[in-house]
Amino acid sequence: MANHRCGSVSEEEPCCDISKKTKICLCVFFGLLVAVIIAVPVGILMWRHPLQEWKGKGTTAHFYEILLGRCYTYTQIVRPELGHKDCQKIGKAFTTAFLSKDPCSSTEQDYQPLLELTAQTVPCNKTLFWSKSSQLAHDYTRVQGDLFTLEDTLLGYMADGLKWCGDPRSSEMNYQSCPDWREDCSNNSFSVFWNAVSKRFAEDACGVVHVVLNGSISNTFDERSTFGRVEVFNLRPEKVHQLQAWVMHDVGGVHRPIRLLQCVKNPEPSSCRFYV
Amino acid sequence: MTARGLTPSLLLQLLVVAGAAGARWRGQGTTPHLQSIILGRCAEYDALVNPDPRGRNCTAIWEAFKVVLVKDPCSVLPSDYDRFIDLSRHSIPRDKSLFWENNHLLVTSYSENGLRFLPLCSVLYGRIGDFLSWCRQENASGLDYQSCPTSEDCENNAVDSFWKRASMQYARESSGVISVMLNGSEPSGAYPVKGFFADFEIPYLQKDKITRIEIWVMHEIGKPKVESCGEGTVKILEERLKKMGFQYSCINDHLPVKLLKCVDHSTHPDCVLNSAAASREIPPLWAEHGASHIVPFLVALASAVHM
Numbered sequence: 001m002a003n004h005r006c007g008s009v010s011e012e013e014p015c016c017d018i019s020k021k022t023k024i025c026l027c028v029f030f031g032l033l034v035a036v037i038i039a040v041p042v043g044i045l046m047w048r049h050p051l052q053e054w055k056g057k058g059t060t061a062h063f064y065e066i067l068l069g070r071c072y073t074y075t076q077i078v079r080p081e082l083g084h085k086d087c088q089k090i091g092k093a094f095t096t097a098f099l100s101k102d103p104c105s106s107t108e109q110d111y112q113p114l115l116e117l118t119a120q121t122v123p124c125n126k127t128l129f130w131s132k133s134s135q136l137a138h139d140y141t142r143v144q145g146d147l148f149t150l151e152d153t154l155l156g157y158m159a160d161g162l163k164w165c166g167d168p169r170s171s172e173m174n175y176q177s178c179p180d181w182r183e184d185c186s187n188n189s190f191s192v193f194w195n196a197v198s199k200r201f202a203e204d205a206c207g208v209v210h211v212v213l214n215g216s217i218s219n220t221f222d223e224r225s226t227f228g229r230v231e232v233f234n235l236r237p238e239k240v241h242q243l244q245a246w247v248m249h250d251v252g253g254v255h256r257p258i259r260l261l262q263c264v265k266n267p268e269p270s271s272c273r274f275y276v
Numbered sequence: 277m278t279a280r281g282l283t284p285s286l287l288l289q290l291l292v293v294a295g296a297a298g299a300r301w302r303g304q305g306t307t308p309h310l311q312s313i314i315l316g317r318c319a320e321y322d323a324l325v326n327p328d329p330r331g332r333n334c335t336a337i338w339e340a341f342k343v344v345l346v347k348d349p350c351s352v353l354p355s356d357y358d359r360f361i362d363l364s365r366h367s368i369p370r371d372k373s374l375f376w377e378n379n380h381l382l383v384t385s386y387s388e389n390g391l392r393f394l395p396l397c398s399v400l401y402g403r404i405g406d407f408l409s410w411c412r413q414e415n416a417s418g419l420d421y422q423s424c425p426t427s428e429d430c431e432n433n434a435v436d437s438f439w440k441r442a443s444m445q446y447a448r449e450s451s452g453v454i455s456v457m458l459n460g461s462e463p464s465g466a467y468p469v470k471g472f473f474a475d476f477e478i479p480y481l482q483k484d485k486i487t488r489i490e491i492w493v494m495h496e497i498g499k500p501k502v503e504s505c506g507e508g509t510v511k512i513l514e515e516r517l518k519k520m521g522f523q524y525s526c527i528n529d530h531l532p533v534k535l536l537k538c539v540d541h542s543t544h545p546d547c548v549l550n551s552a553a554a555s556r557e558i559p560p561l562w563a564e565h566g567a568s569h570i571v572p573f574l575v576a577l578a579s580a581v582h583m
Contacts, residue, residue: 070320076313258539260535264532272535
């Protein structure tokens with residue numbers, strides 16, 4: 001018994017015999033070991049997946065939540081006749097189009113599933129195009145609830161004002177930066193999207209279509225604008241029999257309701273007084 | 277069984293049964309996908325409209341809102357939204373507050389998404405609830421998607437209590453020149469003596485932060501002018517504000533707002549603009565025969581405009 005007790009006591013003794021210096025060295029060693037065990041995988045991950053750097057602004061914060069919320073708002077409240085649309089599927093189709101892909105090699109095919117899920121009939125005579133007149137055109141459709149700009153359709157409503165891009169070496173969205181059309185590449189996921197939806201919007205138009213143009217700038221009809229480059233060429237002659245162009249100036253223009261709208265912004269000119 | 281064969285009492289019984297099988301309450305049921313919509317609106321506000329440098333926690337805001345969804349549909353008080361308001365409140369720029377009664381859509385159009393004015397539905401907590409409906413089921417824990425109580429069903433319903441609480445907050449945070457848009461064609465009077473503005477906004481206006489109050493009495497184009505400044509309920513409002521010590525003014529058919537109303541009635545005689553401008557009007561130009569002719573036409577049009 002005494003031997004055993006002495007034996008167990010003697011096993012404990014090496015601990016008490018280790019000098020303070022050795023203890024400190026051991027602690028530092030184990031600390032470093034733990035740090036290395038954590039740092040190496042993180043370093044490898046970061047080295048393997050650094051995100052590409054571009055000249056344009058990155059993906060909008062909370063992109064997916066905004067997208068989904070807008071889809072539900074549009075299909076449940078704005079146009080309840082589209083209440084059957086599956087927003088979860090639509091959201092997935094949207095992100096699948098650009099996640100894990102090179103943001104400079106985007107194609108319209110990438111967006112095909114999304115376009116199919118968000119197909120929508122715009123009634124004839126209700127399509128309104130715009131070029132360099134975004135504010136005015138949208139102020140007008142906000143008041144004239146039965147006219148549609150692209151941004152008043154489901155997909156346009158969802159994407160309006162947002163920015164997005166992915167990265168081929170990551171499954172995440174790139175919130176840091178996204179390709180700029182001019183300085184990085186023109187076939188970027190953002191521009192390709194708008195070209196594809198604009199094309200479809202024009203293809204679907206029928207009857208009398210309208211366009212709001214800005215007569216106060218030098219390039220009123222800009223052949224390089226989306227309207228000039230994409231929409232005009234995709235109107236279907238067998239469906240569209242008339243195009244009405246409303247050329248609006250900073251003070252006054254052709255179309256009376258829009259002119260009234262301009263007066264709302266600036267009621268000072270005498271031309272904005274009512275005839276008594 | 278034809279209607280002829282039904283006795284009055286049997287018919288009444290059938291009607292009662294039919295009523296019970298129908299909606300419990302008078303109001304619209306809970307909006308589907310309420311959580312996604314609210315989270316999305318909050319995220320959008322924070323990312324695009326008015327980012328908070330400290331970062332808003334939309335999940336926490338939703339969690340705070342959610343507490344009313346477990347309460348009995350007729351037992352929700354304005355104070356139940358205190359935590360929600362605490363997390364979602366933000367300052368309102370001076371002179372941008374716009375109060376209103378009986379012209380929700382006009383106010384939304386005129387305020388231009390918060391650019392021109394910031395009505396309650398453009399501040400974060402107002403935006404979150406705008407056009408939505410929500411309530412718990414009466415005898416179960418889930419949400420009621422069929423119907424929700426209105427004030428006619430019971431006073432302490434989730435939606436009304438929300439707007440009462442939101443209105444109080446909005447009024448408290450308003451400063452500078454306060455604008456109020458009233459509907460002078462409303463048969464029951466432009467200023468509802470019992471309403472959100474009267475009961476939950478005016479009492480909470482901070483006199484020391486407000487310079488003056490501007491009342492606009494708008495009339496529907498082509499409809500009768502039931503009340504104007506200094507008349508009927510508008511007079512009651514003016515006297516109340518005077519008694520409270522506010523400086524106020526009243527305008528009939530405030531020009532920029534009337535111009536906006538006229539967009540929908542551009543051919544009405546009341547909406548004809550000054551004749552000097554009317555004579556410069558060019559008839560709308562059009563193109564037929566398909567897309568191949570449109571581009572050269574538009575180019576020609578553009579150059580003609582600048583001649």
